[in-house]
Amino acid sequence: MEQAVSYGGGALNNPYIVASQSLVRAENTKGSITGDTSDPYRYDASFNGIEPQRHCTDVCMLTVFLIFLTGMLSIIFVALPKTFFSYLYLPTDYRGFICGYDNKKLGANSSVVDFTNQKYLFWWRPGKKGYVRSACVEKCPEHGLFKTAYLKAIDEKHYAESDICETYEYDGNNYTVKAHVIDPYSPAKPGVCPYSSFLLASRCFPTSEAVFGMTKQEIEANITQQFSIIGSAASATYELVNSKKIIIIFTVFALVLSIVWLLLLKWSAGFFVWVTVLFSLFASGFLTFMCYKNSLTTSNTAQTIEANTFGFFSQDSNRTAFKTLYYVLLIFDIVLVILILFLIDRIKLSIGIIKVVSRVFGEVPMLFLFPILLYSMLLLWWAYIIFGGTVLFGAGKFVPKNLTSTDPGHIDFEYDPTIKTFSYIHLVGFLWGTAFITALGEMTVAGVFASFYFAKEPRRERMASSPIFESLIRSLRYHAGSLAFGSLIVTICQLLRLAIEYFDEKTKDVQNTAVKFLICCMKCCLWCFEKFIKYINRNAYVMIQIHSYSFLEGCYKSFDLILRNIVRASTINWVGDFTLFLGRILISSIVGFLSVLYFMKDKNTTYFAIPSAIVTLLAFFISGSFTSLFEMGIDSCFICYLEDEERNDGSPGREKYAPPELLIALSGSQ
Numbered sequence: 062m063e064q065a066v067s068y069g070g071g072a073l074n075n076p077y078i079v080a081s082q083s084l085v086r087a088e089n090t091k092g093s094i095t096g097d098t099s100d101p102y103r104y105d106a107s108f109n110g111i112e113p114q115r116h117c118t119d120v121c122m123l124t125v126f127l128i129f130l131t132g133m134l135s136i137i138f139v140a141l142p143k144t145f146f147s148y149l150y151l152p153t154d155y156r157g158f159i160c161g162y163d164n165k166k167l168g169a170n171s172s173v174v175d176f177t178n179q180k181y182l183f184w185w186r187p188g189k190k191g192y193v194r195s196a197c198v199e200k201c202p203e204h205g206l207f208k209t210a211y212l213k214a215i216d217e218k219h220y221a222e223s224d225i226c227e228t229y230e231y232d233g234n235n236y237t238v239k240a241h242v243i244d245p246y247s248p249a250k251p252g253v254c255p256y257s258s259f260l261l262a263s264r265c266f267p268t269s270e271a272v273f274g275m276t277k278q279e280i281e282a283n284i285t286q287q288f289s290i291i292g293s294a295a296s297a298t299y300e301l302v303n304s305k306k307i308i309i310i311f312t313v314f315a316l317v318l319s320i321v322w323l324l325l326l327k328w329s330a331g332f333f334v335w336v337t338v339l340f341s342l343f344a345s346g347f348l349t350f351m352c353y354k355n356s357l358t359t360s361n362t363a364q365t366i367e368a369n370t371f372g373f374f375s376q377d378s379n380r381t382a383f384k385t386l387y388y389v390l391l392i393f394d395i396v397l398v399i400l401i402l403f404l405i406d407r408i409k410l411s412i413g414i415i416k417v418v419s420r421v422f423g424e425v426p427m428l429f430l431f432p433i434l435l436y437s438m439l440l441l442w443w444a445y446i447i448f449g450g451t452v453l454f455g456a457g458k459f460v461p462k463n464l465t466s467t468d469p470g471h472i473d474f475e476y477d478p479t480i481k482t483f484s485y486i487h488l489v490g491f492l493w494g495t496a497f498i499t500a501l502g503e504m505t506v507a508g509v510f511a512s513f514y515f516a517k518e519p520r521r522e523r524m525a526s527s528p529i530f531e532s533l534i535r536s537l538r539y540h541a542g543s544l545a546f547g548s549l550i551v552t553i554c555q556l557l558r559l560a561i562e563y564f565d566e567k568t569k570d571v572q573n574t575a576v577k578f579l580i581c582c583m584k585c586c587l588w589c590f591e592k593f594i595k596y597i598n599r600n601a602y603v604m605i606q607i608h609s610y611s612f613l614e615g616c617y618k619s620f621d622l623i624l625r626n627i628v629r630a631s632t633i634n635w636v637g638d639f640t641l642f643l644g645r646i647l648i649s650s651i652v653g654f655l656s657v658l659y660f661m662k663d664k665n666t667t668y669f670a671i672p673s674a675i676v677t678l679l680a681f682f683i684s685g686s687f688t689s690l691f692e693m694g695i696d697s698c699f700i701c702y703l704e705d706e707e708r709n710d711g712s713p714g715r716e717k718y719a720p721p722e723l724l725i726a727l728s729g730s731q
Contacts, residue, residue, distance in 0.1 A: 101625060102707040104715055110515020111508070115535070115609040119542030122612075126497070126545035133490045136483045137449050143477055144455040152182035152197070152263050156246065156471035160197035160263065164472065167459040171469035173245045183242055183265040185253045186214040194253075196244055201265035202255030205238040210254040226254035246468070304672040307659065308679070315652045315680035319687045320429060322644060327419040331412045334640055338401060338408070341643040344650035345397060349390040404636055411637035411695075413726020418694035420720070421513050424521040427529050428509065432686040435502040442498060446491045453487055456480040492555050496548035501536055503693050504544060504602040508532030510697035511606050514705070515718050532606070540605055543612035547598040554591040561587060599693060603700045619700060626703050629727075637695040641688040648684040653677030702727060 117123075151159050158164045161180035165172070179197035186194035194214065209227040213220070220226065220240040227238045240252030258265035325333045401408075422428050456477045463470035509528045516523040525531040536544065565572075565580050572580070600623065601615035610618060623630040656676040702719055709715045717724065 102622075102704050104708050104710075108708065110718070111512055111607060112609050115539045117538075117542065118540050118605065118609065118611045119546045121542070122546040122549070123542030126493070126542075126549075129490065129493070133449070133487060136480075136486060137452050140452045140456040140477075140480045140483065143457070143480065144452045145457070145459075145474075146451060146455050148474055149451055149455050150262075154182065154195045154197055155193050156469070157474070158197070158469070158472055164469075167472055168461040169469045169472065170461075170464055174469050181260060181263050181265055183255070183258065185210055185242060185255075187211075194244075196242060196253075198242060198265070201258045201260045202242065203257060204236045205254060205256040207256040207267050209238075210256040213254050220250075220252045220254065224252070304660070307656075308672055308676055311652055311656050311659075311676045312679045312683065314655075315648060315676075315683045318648050318652065318680075319684045322648060322684075323419070323422060323429070323687055323691075326415060327423045330416040330419050334408065334412050334415060337640065337644050337647050341646045341650075342394075342397065342401070344647060344654075345390065345394050349387060349394055353387045400639075404639070407633065407636040408640060410633050410726055411640050413723050414633065414637055414695050414698050415640070415691070416722045416726075417514075417698050417720050418510070418691055420722075421510055421694060424513065425509060425524075425528050427527070428506070428690060429687075431502070431506070431529055432690065435498070436686065438498050438501075439495065442494050446487070446494070449487055450484075453480055453484045489552065489556065493545075493548055493552045496551040496555075497544055500544045500548045500551075500598065500602065501533075503599055504536045504540065504606060505529060505533045506690055506693045507599075507603040507697045508535060508606040510694050511603060511701055514698060514701040514720075515607075517718070520720075535606070539609065543602075543605055543610075543615065546612040547601065550594055551591065551598065554587065554594055558584070558587045558591065599696050600700055603697045607701070607704075622700065622703050622707075625707075630699070630703075633699060633727075637699075638692050641691050641695075645681055645684045645688055649677050649681040652680035698723065 147159065147162065151161055153159050158169070158174045158176065159167075160176050160182050163177050164174035176197040179199050181198050181201055182195055183198045183201065184193065184195045186192070206227050213226070224240050225237055226240055228235065238255060240254055242253045242255050244250065244253060257268045259268050260266075322333075322337075454476070457475050457480075458477075460473050460475050461470060462473060509532050512524050512528055512532065513520055561580065561583050565584075568576075597616055597620060600619035601610075601612060604610050604615040604619045604622075605612070608615075608618070653673060653676060656673045660673055702723060705718045709717045711717050719727075
């Protein structure tokens with residue numbers, strides 16, 4: 062006789078239920094249309110949703126995870142006595158000596174390298190190691206043109222203190238700049254020309270004032286490609302430093318706008334879903350038009366960008382970039398319109414699930430604050446990872462080289478080879494811990510939505526007083542091992558992707574076309590596989606919350622349930638996520654557009670593309686932290702609905718748990 066399986070509490074103790082389940086299963090097996098999938102869920106009178114009788118799952122994997130974390134902590138304590146923290150953040154000159162530090166303590170035999178009072182690093186010839194020339198200074202230079210300073214330094218020319226490096230006019234004032242940046246290793250040639258700079262992270266970066274006056278011909282004739290990158294980054298960094306307060310304000314605005322968008326979905330999901338779709342089309346079309354317009358005309362913006370990027374972004378290249386973006390966005394707009402036209406019916410179905418998810422947000426308002434808790438946990442973990450990385454990568458010793466009686470030579474930092482090997486364990490721990498916290502958030506949200514779905518009306522009164530806290534404790538107490546198992550699989554996928562990226566970086570100079578194509582295919586396949594694994598994990602966490610399955614059993618049950626409803630699963634879930642993605646596009650577009658308008662009118666910002674881009678990206682990620690909750694809610698509700706549909710046919714005594722709005726939306730879906 063086939064053994065019955067209990068999906069609720071106490072079924073195995075009731076002979077009548079055991080016999081009934083076995084009989085029903087035997088009668089339906091012959092006519093099953095599920096193919097190779099297992100039998101669907103059957104009616105169970107004792108099933109009431111979330112299983113109250115739970116047990117700890119995947120204990121062995123939890124043990125492995127805890128041992129691994131203990132090993133990570135042990136590595137930190139082993140490396141701590143060998144660590145020189147200051148080396149990781151203090152600047153070093155071109156001979157390796159540390160600014161703001163008495164380098165005689167490191168083994169140098171000259172008082173020349175006592176830079177206790179020279180805390181900042183100034184480059185008079187930036188570039189790669191071996192080419193760069195820099196010095197530790199007490200104060201960053203405030204006047205001078207980069208053109209004069211760099212072009213004279215190319216030929217290793219040094220100037221007497223009385224020599225004039227530059228006379229120029231800025232803001233109506235005449236400045237005469239003399240050589241006053243000292244190279245401590247060339248006492249016979251004490252001075253090099255300065256340029257106007259600002260202080261950031263104990264380094265002196267060139268300001269916009271410093272680069273005005275450089276012509277494109279001078280740059281192409283004299284400046285290396287390496288410094289073009291450094292110069293552009295310095296100019297962009299300067300804009301970010303000046304705009305940091307405004308960036309924070311726009312970031313907070315994106316957070317508020319995301320919450321408002323969720324509230325609007327709660328009040329009228331159907332209307333605001335279509336508003337999101339239409340406005341996303343409008344925003345994309347408007348951006349396409351702007352790119353087309355800028356591809357035909359020359360503006361003052363292009364001239365400003367040319368000046369602030371050392372001429373490497375000219376008006377012609379600017380127009381070419383806009384023209385390329387125009388064609389890309391035009392294709393994107395066409396595809397987007399076609400997708401929306403073909404998915405109108407499916408979007409209507411997704412609205413039904415979004416209404417239920419919005420209702421849960423209204424019933425459990427603490428869900429709005431859950432991302433803050435989740436990201437606080439991630440920030441604490443990342444803070445530990447940064448501290449551990451600082452300890453590991455600062456573990457080593459200083460080795461003086463080429464010392465003479467008159468020359469301090471230079472100094473190298475040699476890493477401890479054993480500790481360097483341990484850093485790979487630290488990397489794995491970083492990925493595994495991050496994936497674990499993310500999985501904990503997903504399982505917690507899944508528990509809240511499953512509790513809501515399987516509660517009879519009035520649903521909120523039948524739920525716990527604090528559904529999020531209850532789900533969080535349940536996940537940690539009983540299913541931490543399953544979370545460790547699922548997050549380990551995601552970590553392995555990420556490590557494989559990192560290995561391919563590392564291989565690509567190390568061999569890119571010797572790759573032929575076939576190898577490049579093969580590597581590109583491997584990257585694409587691994588990316589798709591990681592997304593697939595994350596999708597399976599999310600659905601498995603829902604089943605684990607309901608039935609207290611182990612991780613592998615949860616993966617099998619959820620995947621099998623989806624296979625039995627593959628058409629609806631592949632359309633409703635995808636379209637729901639696509640609709641929420643349009644919401645992210647809408648929020649980030651609004652915030653990005655407003656930031657462009659502000660920075661264009663801000664007299665203190667010249668290269669406004671950088672802060673505007675940063676604001677847009679931050680808005681995209683912030684809105685994603687809320688839409689990801691919605692996506693998890695959609696997956697949870699859909700999995701619950703599929704099991705509910707298999708268990709209950711809607712007849713008296715076998716009523717479905719699904720809310721009315723979800724039944725109406727999905728009743729005609731196939």
